[in-house]
Amino acid sequence: MSEYESVLVKGARCVAEQKREKAVLVGVERPGQQWPLSSSLAELERLADTAGADTVAVTTQKLDAPNPRTFVGSGKVEEIASLCRANGADLIIFDDELTPSQQSNLEKSVDRDLKVIDRTALILDIFALHATSKEGRLQVRLAQNQYLLPRLRGMWAHLASNRMGGGVGSRFGEGESQLEVDRRLVRKRITSIKRELEHLAAVRAVQRESRYESGMFKVSLAGYTNAGKSSLLNRLTNADVLAYDKLFATLDSTTRKYELPEGREITLTDTVGFIQKLPTTLVEAFKSTLDEITGSDLILHVVDASSEEFEGQISAVEEVLDQIGAQSLSRLLVFNKCDLLSEEQREALRRRYDAMLVSAADGFGIDELIERIAHIASAQDSHLEVLIPYNKGNLVSIAHERCRVLTEDHTETGTHLTILAPPAFANDFAPYVVERN
Numbered sequence: 001m002s003e004y005e006s007v008l009v010k011g012a013r014c015v016a017e018q019k020r021e022k023a024v025l026v027g028v029e030r031p032g033q034q035w036p037l038s039s040s041l042a043e044l045e046r047l048a049d050t051a052g053a054d055t056v057a058v059t060t061q062k063l064d065a066p067n068p069r070t071f072v073g074s075g076k077v078e079e080i081a082s083l084c085r086a087n088g089a090d091l092i093i094f095d096d097e098l099t100p101s102q103q104s105n106l107e108k109s110v111d112r113d114l115k116v117i118d119r120t121a122l123i124l125d126i127f128a129l130h131a132t133s134k135e136g137r138l139q140v141r142l143a144q145n146q147y148l149l150p151r152l153r154g155m156w157a158h159l160a161s162n163r164m165g166g167g168v169g170s171r172f173g174e175g176e177s178q179l180e181v182d183r184r185l186v187r188k189r190i191t192s193i194k195r196e197l198e199h200l201a202a203v204r205a206v207q208r209e210s211r212y213e214s215g216m217f218k219v220s221l222a223g224y225t226n227a228g229k230s231s232l233l234n235r236l237t238n239a240d241v242l243a244y245d246k247l248f249a250t251l252d253s254t255t256r257k258y259e260l261p262e263g264r265e266i267t268l269t270d271t272v273g274f275i276q277k278l279p280t281t282l283v284e285a286f287k288s289t290l291d292e293i294t295g296s297d298l299i300l301h302v303v304d305a306s307s308e309e310f311e312g313q314i315s316a317v318e319e320v321l322d323q324i325g326a327q328s329l330s331r332l333l334v335f336n337k338c339d340l341l342s343e344e345q346r347e348a349l350r351r352r353y354d355a356m357l358v359s360a361a362d363g364f365g366i367d368e369l370i371e372r373i374a375h376i377a378s379a380q381d382s383h384l385e386v387l388i389p390y391n392k393g394n395l396v397s398i399a400h401e402r403c404r405v406l407t408e409d410h411t412e413t414g415t416h417l418t419i420l421a422p423p424a425f426a427n428d429f430a431p432y433v434v435e436r437n
Contacts, residue, residue, distance in 0.1 A: 023053040024083050027060045027095040028072060035276055037095075039309050043276070044095050044119060051125050056087040070109060071102045081110040094118045096277070100151040120147060120279040127282065135200045142193045143285040149186050197285075204291075216257075216402070217266040217377040217422065220293045222321065223302035224313035225273030228336040230254075231360035232302060233270045236370070253292045260374045262404045269296070276316040283323060290324045298330045298376055305335035305349065305357070330376065332356065339364055378404060381420035386432040389414040395432070398425060 025044055029037040037060060045055045061076045070077050071094060080092060092110065098118040106116045117125075124147060127140045221229040237256040255269040269292050283290070293299060301317060303310050314333075321327070333355035338346055339362050346357055356372055358365035381404065388395045396415050399405055404420040418436075421429055 021053040021090040022056045022088055023048050023091040023093050024080060024087065024089045025055055025058045025093050025095065026072065026076075026080060027058070028066060029060060029062045030066075031064065034315065035309070035312050039312070040095055040276070043309075044093065044122075047119070047122050047126060048093055051122055051129065053091055053093075056089055057083045059083060066096070066102075068099075069102065070105050071096070071098055074109075077106065077109045081114075084111060084114055090115065092116045093122055097279070103151065119277055120281075123275070123279055123282065135197065135204070138193055138197050138200070139282075139285040142190065142197065143279065143281040145186055145190050145193065146281045146285070147279070149183060149190070152183055152186065201291075217264070217298070218269070218296045219266055219298045219300060219373060220269045220271055220296040221300045221302055222271055222293055222317060223273060223300075224304065224307075224317055225275050227273065227302045227304040227313070228360050229270050229273065229302045232300075232334070232336055232358070233268055235360040235363065235366060237268060255292070260370065260377070262374060262378075263400065264374075264377065264404055265401060266373070266377060269293075274317045274320045276312065278316075278320060283320065293321070294324060294326050294329070296326075296329060298332060298373065299326065300334050300373075301331050302334050302336050303355075304337050305345075306337045306340040310335075332372065332376065334358060334369065336360055377422075378420055380423055382423070382426040383418075384421055384426070384429055385416070385418050385434050385436045386429045387411070387414045387416050387434045388429075388432055392432075395428065398428065 025041055025048070027037050027041045027044070033040075041058055041060070045058075048055055059076070059080060061072050063072070067073055072080070083089070084092065090113070092106070092114055094117070096118065097120045098106070098116075103116055103118070107114075110116065124140065124144050128144065131137045131140045221233060223229050233254065233256060237258050253269055253271045255267050257265055258268050259265050271290065271293055272286055299321070301314070301321075303314055307313060321331075333353055335349055335353070335355055335357050337359060338349075338357045339359035341349075349355065349357060356365060356369045358369050360366075386395075386399075388399075392414075396417070399417055399419050399421075402422065402425055405417060406420065407416075407418040409416040414432075416434075419429070
């Protein structure tokens with residue numbers, strides 16, 4: 001392992017031991033913004049907290065367009081530097097992505113002991129903190145290197161100084177001392193990571209294909225980060241998937257089998273959460289994981305009903321789903337955390353949306369959700385009456401495991417079944433169809 005790679009690992013491992021940093025948040029209000037600036041900054045504060053920083057001050061500026069040199073105006077840069085000195089801040093976090101030159105100019109304009117990062121770097125930092133599987137760590141490493149590539153010169157000089165001794169925004173290059181690392185080396189590393197990911201993606205594709213061939217109805221849980229997808233999966237399947245009240249608590253997709261009350265088995269897959277302004281490098285890096293969504297028969301779009309910004313969160317998720325090619329897939333809107341709402345608020349959601357209202361915390365609405373999933377799963381089934389010869393007993397087993405058996409009788413010539421067969425199995429039973437009684 002190279003020194004560069006070792007500091008990446010060290011950065012993620014030492015997070016818990018680091019002293020929490022103090023951050024100043026900076027936001028710019030521009031015409032036509034989809035989210036209110038106050039809400040976006042509130043989310044940025046939660047992201048900073050998840051990464052290990054306490055927000056000590058927030059400052060904003062109205063601009064028609066970002067300043068090409070420092071993103072904000074020169075007067076605001078001076079104000080930011082003063083805020084940092086007054087509050088003993090270590091870190092400045094911008095709510096929007098900075099260009100390499102903007103970041104470099106800002107670093108030169110504020111105190112030398114301050115770090116300047118943007119929302120993208122912060123999200124990458126959190127992903128580095130929470131990635132646990134080999135594939136997840138590689139996906140994060142790929143996105144980090146792609147983010148760093150255009151910033152090499154300024155970032156390397158930045159990392160060379162003592163002010164980059166660790167903490168938020170530095171887990172993808174903490175303690176970097178190899179200043180001679182150039183673009184060629186980073187491109188080589190990106191190519192190597194992509195090669196490893198391609199191998200893991202091939203393994204994942206084989207596993208996914210196996211599930212496809214099984215004919216099981218496949219359900220994916222997608223939604224904004226911290227909407228409660230993992231908690232919902234745990235409630236449905238009695239799984240033990242990590243579920244914390246934190247942004248991006250889990251990154252790795254998890255698939256569990258679930259047996260519907262009618263006896264049919266389906267699969268439920270929990271996926272990485274989305275967020276507004278999700279870095280495009282992350283979407284690309286996590287493509288093999290997100291493919292779990294595009295291969296689904298049904299997407300449960302899980303929404304935090306208690307959030308004041310749930311409408312914007314719905315739009316952000318829909319945007320990413322469209323981006324990964326999931327536009328045509330069946331979706332079911334599921335409002336979670338409804339235990340935190342009044343009955344009047346629940347009724348308002350029922351009137352406005354064709355959605356399920358549930359609570360993974362106390363089980364509210366879970367039976368109705370299961371019933372709705374079962375109804376959707378059986379919507380394309382073929383209603384068949386078949387007579388299965390006794391020497392084809394495997395088809396009877398398939399009927400019980402993969403279809404819904406309505407009636408079953410044993411005759412002299414074979415087993416007479418009335419079944420609802422999914423499209424994947426209808427052809428298997430076609431030779432044994434008999435006229436309905």
